[in-house]
Every structure is written in structure tokens, then in C-alpha cells.
Amino acid sequence: MKGVKVSLVETNTNETHESITNEQGIAHFVITTGSKYSINFLDLKDHAFVEVPTNGNRTQTKTITYIPPEHRQAQQKFNRTGVAFKEERQNFNASTEPTKTHSILGLKIVDSDKRGLPGISLTLVSLDQKTKYKAITNRSGWAYFLVPKGQPYELDVPGIEAFKQYKLPTSPYSVIEYTHLYVPTKVAEKAKGDTILQEVAAKDQATTERIKMTVEVKDFDGNPLEGEAVFYDVQSSDEVYLAHTDRTGRAYFLLPKTETYMLNLTYERQIKPLYVDGKERSAIGQGSISLRYRGTEVIRQFYKGSKRNADGIVVEFMETPIEAGSVVQSYYEKTSEGYDLNFGSNSVVYAPVVINDRLYTSHGFYTNEFSCFDASSGEMLWTVELGEGGASPAAFDDDMLLMITESCSIYGIEAESGRLAWSKWLAPYVICSPSAHNGLVYAVYENDATEFIKSHNQYVLACFDLKTGDVKWQRWVDREGLSSPVVTDESVFLTTLSGSLYEFDAQTGAEKHKLDMGAASAPTISDDRILVARRDGEHGQSLCVIDRNTWRYNIVAAAGYYMPGSFDRMNDMLYLIPYEGGRPLIKDDLVYQTIDNTLYCRKLDDTEVWRKVLTTAPTEPGFAHSSMPVLVGKNIFVTTSAGILLALDAKSGKQLERFTVPGGTQSQPIVADGSIYVGSSNGELIVYQTRNRQYDGWPMWGGNPQHNTVID
Numbered sequence: 001m002k003g004v005k006v007s008l009v010e011t012n013t014n015e016t017h018e019s020i021t022n023e024q025g026i027a028h029f030v031i032t033t034g035s036k037y038s039i040n041f042l043d044l045k046d047h048a049f050v051e052v053p054t055n056g057n058r059t060q061t062k063t064i065t066y067i068p069p070e071h072r073q074a075q076q077k078f079n080r081t082g083v084a085f086k087e088e089r090q091n092f093n094a095s096t097e098p099t100k101t102h103s104i105l106g107l108k109i110v111d112s113d114k115r116g117l118p119g120i121s122l123t124l125v126s127l128d129q130k131t132k133y134k135a136i137t138n139r140s141g142w143a144y145f146l147v148p149k150g151q152p153y154e155l156d157v158p159g160i161e162a163f164k165q166y167k168l169p170t171s172p173y174s175v176i177e178y179t180h181l182y183v184p185t186k187v188a189e190k191a192k193g194d195t196i197l198q199e200v201a202a203k204d205q206a207t208t209e210r211i212k213m214t215v216e217v218k219d220f221d222g223n224p225l226e227g228e229a230v231f232y233d234v235q236s237s238d239e240v241y242l243a244h245t246d247r248t249g250r251a252y253f254l255l256p257k258t259e260t261y262m263l264n265l266t267y268e269r270q271i272k273p274l275y276v277d278g279k280e281r282s283a284i285g286q287g288s289i290s291l292r293y294r295g296t297e298v299i300r301q302f303y304k305g306s307k308r309n310a311d312g313i314v315v316e317f318m319e320t321p322i323e324a325g326s327v328v329q330s331y332y333e334k335t336s337e338g339y340d341l342n343f344g345s346n347s348v349v350y351a352p353v354v355i356n357d358r359l360y361t362s363h364g365f366y367t368n369e370f371s372c373f374d375a376s377s378g379e380m381l382w383t384v385e386l387g388e389g390g391a392s393p394a395a396f397d398d399d400m401l402l403m404i405t406e407s408c409s410i411y412g413i414e415a416e417s418g419r420l421a422w423s424k425w426l427a428p429y430v431i432c433s434p435s436a437h438n439g440l441v442y443a444v445y446e447n448d449a450t451e452f453i454k455s456h457n458q459y460v461l462a463c464f465d466l467k468t469g470d471v472k473w474q475r476w477v478d479r480e481g482l483s484s485p486v487v488t489d490e491s492v493f494l495t496t497l498s499g500s501l502y503e504f505d506a507q508t509g510a511e512k513h514k515l516d517m518g519a520a521s522a523p524t525i526s527d528d529r530i531l532v533a534r535r536d537g538e539h540g541q542s543l544c545v546i547d548r549n550t551w552r553y554n555i556v557a558a559a560g561y562y563m564p565g566s567f568d569r570m571n572d573m574l575y576l577i578p579y580e581g582g583r584p585l586i587k588d589d590l591v592y593q594t595i596d597n598t599l600y601c602r603k604l605d606d607t608e609v610w611r612k613v614l615t616t617a618p619t620e621p622g623f624a625h626s627s628m629p630v631l632v633g634k635n636i637f638v639t640t641s642a643g644i645l646l647a648l649d650a651k652s653g654k655q656l657e658r659f660t661v662p663g664g665t666q667s668q669p670i671v672a673d674g675s676i677y678v679g680s681s682n683g684e685l686i687v688y689q690t691r692n693r694q695y696d697g698w699p700m701w702g703g704n705p706q707h708n709t710v711i712d
């Protein structure tokens with residue numbers, strides 16, 4: 001679009017730069033590095049954003065498709081269900097005259113170069129007349145219809161129903177003409193079961209019906225990976241689109257606009273969702289994404305040749321590298337209650353770590369970025385790019401940050417500098433967050449990729465050295481862990497997705513106990529008692545107290561309803577990683593527990609002290625409406641998925657403060673140094689700087705690196 005005034009507005013200072021698009025529709029700017037700018041033009045304000053790093057590539061481009069306002073508003077489509085349409089073929093031309101009762105509707109169909117497309121079959125649908133008028137475009141791309149005036153119509157084109165909608169004028173002798181961009185889909189694809197194998201070339205273009213996606217896959221040294229299988233899973237069905245990378249490491253897709261997709265590789269899953277807006281068919285869309293990946297064949301050879309101990313457990317691991325990123329200050333946004341870090345990732349941000357006035361956080365589940373900020377000012381101090389996305393909530397112990405990525409590594413990162421101390425590629429899927437205590441780290445992972453499993457033993461609880469990552473011991477467990485291991489001075493406890501509860505010696509790994517009890521949460525260890533939520537029916541749970549001397553348990557409270565509808569759905573990793581369920585928190589023989597939409601305070605004899613309904617949202621099996629409670633001093637904090645943060649009096653349950661979390665949240669709040677930190681579901685970390693010094697003492701997910709939710 002030529003001659004359009006475009007303005008860039010710096011998000012912190014409101015400094016404005018303006019430019020006019022040239023013949024090619026390009027506007028040029030010279031702007032400040034290390035800044036973030038909003039893009040504004042015509043009727044669109046803050047339509048998109050561009051960030052300029054302090055270091056690295058200083059030249060950036062951004063392409064924007066402009067949809068005029070008159071084409072943006074979604075109209076109600078005809079309900080054609082059960083309608084018996086008659087068909088009328090029409091063969092009119094430009095010389096056809098309208099009548100008193102009928103209008104001429106002329107439609108020109110053009111390609112992306114604005115050339116008329118001949119031979120395109122068009123169908124004009126009238127619900128009032130119960131008629132489908134059919135015509136074919138001529139050599140110039142025109143088709144003409146003579147149809148009743150003053151009525152609504154829908155236009156069908158090959159592959160797309162209701163491509164356009166019209167309301168013809170009521171005036172007699174009317175002639176109406178429109179020109180529509182239409183690029184037909186021509187793609188070589190073969191369906192085998194639920195898998196659709198596509199062969200799309202680099203030169204192939206996006207179409208009206210489909211968006212073109214280019215996925216570039218490189219190894220950690222930057223070399224293209226040829227022959228890698230790339231998958232886009234359709235989220236509304238079992239269909240999967242499959243393509244393979246060429247010698248440049250690129251795979252190409254033409255994906256229908258009417259779906260939402262999840263990008264996967266063979267051994268790296270849930271990389272990033274693709275939301276395709278199919279409402280505006282006029283826009284010809286394309287996108288690209290670049291990935292770092294170890295390589296499928298490398299992983300297979302690792303499993304085939306890896307060193308194992310006498311129990312068959314893999315004892316050596318591949319390292320996953322990280323890269324230092326460019327420090328930028330553009331995420332910071334001052335608010336009336338504190339500040340936001342808006343990462344623009346449009347994905348869930350888990351609970352951060354806040355220690356020594358430092359804030360450590362991922363930029364969102366579907367990103368690889370992990371950064372350190374000054375907790376008071378929001379200034380970025382360092383940032384790194386992990387080898388994969390899907391980072392868990394981090395643990396902090398002895399100046400080390402510890403986290404897993406759901407696909408597929410564990411990282412030990414020095415908190416002061418962001419330098420990688422050690423890492424290990426554990427398995428294609430990892431959902432149990434690591435815990436740490438007394439110089440040791442505990443993590444759970446699958447011992448083999450599925451196709452290499454030769455026995456019923458699949459999962460391992462491993463102990464690593466905190467500073468070096470050296471393996472101290474490894475023990476079989478029956479399934480993936482729930483939430484995280486829980487560590488005391490002597491023991492490490494673990495509940496698994498199968499419902500088992502384990503106790504191992506923290507130093508030697510000797511198995512002390514195993515109890516098959518239908519566990520539904522991570523345990524909480526309080527002196528000689530273990531408290532854990534237990535499955536009760538399909539979606540219910542109860543609170544159990546286990547005697548550590550006898551390992552017998554009593555059900556002390558029927559806690560009602562909420563447990564994940566299925567622990568087996570790997571598509572739920574986004575929610576399984578920070579899973580809390582009805583995990584109890586204990587202080588002074590009082591048990592605090594959120595079940596579905598209610599926070600309970602009980603004594604261990606099942607005497608209810610108080611309860612607080614947190615949200616009136618309708619209950620739904622398999623969906624967490626509220627976080628586990630966080631207790632700091634005399635105050636309880638809890639969040640809801642609807643975006644409510646509450647501060648309550650721990651003794652009475654009385655509401656003290658209420659905050660709104662835009663976009664909702666999927667993780668517990670962090671309370672430290674007078675501030676409350678909440679990760680949102682739409683790519684923001686929200687900081688409420690209350691300056692209430694009593695708000696201090698819960699610096700990380702689970703309260704401490706041991707993840708034992710007992711308050712002394």
C-alpha cells in the first residue's frame with residue numbers, strides 16, 4: 001500500500017517516529033536499539049510491536065497485512081441445515097441489463113498478482129429463495145449474476161463455503177461489482193489413517209483456503225537437519241499433517257485456516273501452537289518458525305548405544321547447550337500497582353523465583369527464553385535461550401537455578417551470571433519438576449523412548465550433584481512423578497501418576513517404602529505424618545494422613561471434587577508440569593487445601609475451621625480452578641484461573657485484598673519482599689508492589705527447593 005503514514009511509538013517514552021510507505025508499500029525507520037515500539041497506521045493503533053535488541057542483528061523487517069474495516073466484522077453465516085436448495089445456472093455478461101426486480105452482481109476473481117482467474121466455479125446462495133445460482137468466471141475473471149434485489153447472499157468458491165457475504169440494495173436497476181482475491185489450493189498430499197503427508201515446495205504459495213508455514217530445523221551447531229519429520233497436529237481431531245525437511249532443513253506446509261495446530265517433532269513435543277484465524281478469507285497468510293533440535297537419528301543412536309547399569313538404567317546423558325541472549329528492557333511496563341513484564345508470548349507463564357532482589361522467570365511455556373531481572377525495578381540483567389521450550393517452574397538452591405523442560409532436559413544454571421553449569425537430556429517427555437536439598441538434585445524421567453522399552457520398568461528417580469550434575473544414584477519407579485519429589489533431611493518422597501507413594505533414602509537411594517494408595521497430589525511431610533490427596537472415584541479426592549512409622553493411612557476429610565480427568569493425556573503437559581491438585585499445606589496442625597473452587601482450613605480430626613468459595617465458575621472435571629494456597633505469616637494467598645488473586649487472613653479466612661490478573665493464571669503466586677508475583681496465561685508476569693513487609697516468605701513454586709509445603 002503506497003502513501004500510508006506509519007508511526008512507531010516507543011512503549012516507555014512515547015517517542016514517535018513517522019514514515020510514509022513507498023511504491024512497494026515499505027516504510028523505513030532509524031530507531032534506537034534496546035527498545036520496543038508499537039506500530040500504528042490508518043485506523044489501527046498498537047497493531048503490532050517490534051523489538052530492537054541492544055546487540056545482534058540491527059536491521060529488522062516486519063510484514064503486515066491490512067484488512068479494511070468493512071471486511072473485518074464477522075457476519076452470521078446462513079444456517080443451511082435441512083434446506084433443500086434448487087440450482088440455477090447463469091451465463092450472463094457485462095452487457096446484461098438489470099431489471100426493476102433483479103440486480104446485476106458482477107464478481108471478478110483475481111490472483112495475488114491481480115490477474116483475472118478464468119474458469120472458477122462460483123455459487124451465489126440465497127437462503128430466502130432457497131436457490132444456488134451458479135456461474136463460471138470468463139477469460140477476464142468476471143462472472144455475472146442476475147438475482148432478486150434487496151436480499152442477502154453468500155458466495156461459495158471451490159473449497160470454501162460462505163467465502164463472502166453481500167446485502168444487495170433495494171433500489172431497482174442496480175449494478176454492483178466486487179473484485180475478490182482468490183488463490184486456489186493445489187497441494188500434493190496423501191492420507192494414511194489420520195496422517196496427511198504433504199509435499200509442498202519452497203516456491204508454493206499460501207492460498208485463500210490455506211496458510212503456508214515454513215519450519216526450519218537446525219542442530220545445536222546451526223547445521224540444517226535433513227529428513228526430519230515435522231508434525232502439525234490438529235487440535236480438534238486426531239488428524240496430523242506431516243512433512244519432512246529438505247537439505248536446507250526446511251519443511252513446508254499448506255494448512256487449512258479453520259483449525260488450531262500444535263507443532264511437534266519426533267522427540268520434542270508441544271513446541272508451539274498455531275492459531276489460524278479462518279474468518280478473514282481474503283488475507284493470504286504465511287509464517288515461519290526456526291527450531292534447534294538434537295536430531296531424531298542422534299537420539300535413536302543414543303538409546304541404542306548408551307551405557308547402562310546392571311538394572312538397565314541409562315547412566316550417561318547428552319548435554320543440552322544454552323545460548324546467551326540480548327539484554328533488552330522492552331518487556332517492562334509500569335502499572336498503578338507495580339509493573340508488568342509483557343513477554344508477548346501469548347502462553348502460560350509459571351511461578352518465578354524471587355531471591356535476593358532478583359527475579360528469575362521463563363518468558364512463557366511455548367518459548368525457550370529464561371531471564372533474570374532486578375525484582376525492584378524490572379530491569380533485565382541477563383537472559384538465555386534454553387535448548388527447548390516448556391520450562392518448569394524453577395527451583396533455587398545455593399545460588400543454582402534448576403528446571404526441566406517438558407521436552408526434554410534438566411538444567412543447572414548459575415543464578416548470578418546465567419552461565420550453564422550442567423545439563424542433561426533426560427527423555428522425550430519430562431513433566432516432574434526437580435527438587436533440591438543438601439547439595440543434591442532429584443528428578444524423574446522416562447528411561448527409554450517408547451520404541452526402545454524392553455521391560456515394564458520405564459521411569460527413573462535420579463539424584464544428581466547440585467553443582468556438577470554428576471549422577472549419585474538412580475532407582476526405578478512405576479510412573480512419571482506428580483508435581484515434584486519432596487525432600488527432607490533424610491528422605492525423598494515421590495507420588496506417581498499411577499497413584500503410588502514412595503520413600504527413598506535421600507543420600508543412598510535405598511527404597512524405604514512403597515504404598516499403592518491412589519495418590520492424587522505430591523505429599524506434604526510433617527514430622528511423623530505424610531499428608532497427601534487420594535483419588536476417590538472418577539473425579540473426587542479425599543485427604544489422607546499416613547503414619548510414617550506404620551505406613552498405614554486414614555482418610556480424615558472427604559475433600560470433594562477435582563482431579564485431572566486423565567493423567568495419561570500427554571497433551572496436558574502444560575498443566576501437568578505445575579500440577580498441584582488438592583495438595584495440602586500445613587501450619588500448626590491446621591491443613592489448608594484448595595479443592596476445585598473452594599479453599600478449606602481444617603484440623604487433622606476433620607473439624608472444619610473455615611472455608612472460602614474462590615470462584616463461582618461452573619465446575620468442570622479435569623480443570624483446576626484455583627492454585628494451592630500460599631501461606632506467608634498470617635496471610636493466605638491463592639489465585640484462580642479466572643484471574644483473581646486473593647489475600648486472606650489465615651486464621652479466619654476473611655478477605656484482606658483482591659487483585660485482578662489479566663488473562664487468568666495457571667500457577668500459584670510468589671510472595672517476597674513486600675511484592676506478589678503472578679504469571680498470567682497470556683504471556684505476562686504481573687508484579688504487585690504492595691510494600692507490605694509482612695508479604696514475604698514464599699520465594700519460589702512450592703515455597704522452597706525441597707518442595708515440602710510445611711510452614712514452621
